[in-house]
Amino acid sequence: MKKVVFVFLIGLAHLFIWSSCGGGSCCKHAAQGTENEDRSAVWGPDSALYRQVMRVHDDAMAKMGEVARRRQALKAHEAVADRQKTASDAIFLLRKADDGMMDWMHAFHSDPSEVAAASDQERTAYLQAELQKISRVAHDIDHSIGLADSLLAVWK
Numbered sequence: 001m002k003k004v005v006f007v008f009l010i011g012l013a014h015l016f017i018w019s020s021c022g023g024g025s026c027c028k029h030a031a032q033g034t035e036n037e038d039r040s041a042v043w044g045p046d047s048a049l050y051r052q053v054m055r056v057h058d059d060a061m062a063k064m065g066e067v068a069r070r071r072q073a074l075k076a077h078e079a080v081a082d083r084q085k086t087a088s089d090a091i092f093l094l095r096k097a098d099d100g101m102m103d104w105m106h107a108f109h110s111d112p113s114e115v116a117a118a119s120d121q122e123r124t125a126y127l128q129a130e131l132q133k134i135s136r137v138a139h140d141i142d143h144s145i146g147l148a149d150s151l152l153a154v155w156k
Contacts, residue, residue: 043112045120049127050110053134057108060101060138067094067141070148077155090151093144100137108134 040047040054071094077087108130109115115126 039110043123043127046112046124046127049124049131053108053127053131054110056131056134056138057104060134060141063141063145064098064101066145067098070094070145070152071098073152074148077151083155086151090144090148093140094148097137097140097144100140104130104134104137 040050043050071091074087074091074094077083078091080087109126112123115123
């Protein structure tokens with residue numbers, strides 16, 4: 001029964017992740033794999049930079065299921081008195097990493113015409129800033145998963 005509930009919760013988390021931006025362009029392009037390559041062509045001279053941003057996004061997005069699984073595994077340890085604070089802090093970091101991805105996807109403009117920039121130079125600056133932001137999100141995801149794995153290994 002627990003496995004059924006766990007699978008249901010993972011499925012629900014995935015549904016939330018993919019629908020959370022209301023069907024906006026960020027999720028459409030992330031979910032359609034090769035469309036990222038097609039979308040990069042509209043960025044003209046910045047197409048390589050756009051592909052780099054999306055590659056970091058796609059790699060980080062692939063770990064969102066791990067974030068949900070670690071959060072679920074840590075919840076059981078919140079009930080143990082001497083682990084409660086540490087487990088809660090680790091869950092908070094996992095949730096913050098998840099929120100960071102959702103926030104980035106909501107704010108990211110995959111269409112250069114949506115970027116309030118009048119020049120190619122401003123669009124390049126936009127993509128460079130977005131690469132830094134999504135790289136930070138990816139770091140937060142990796143860090144929170146690593147911390148959760150360390151705790152769960154000690155608490156076995």
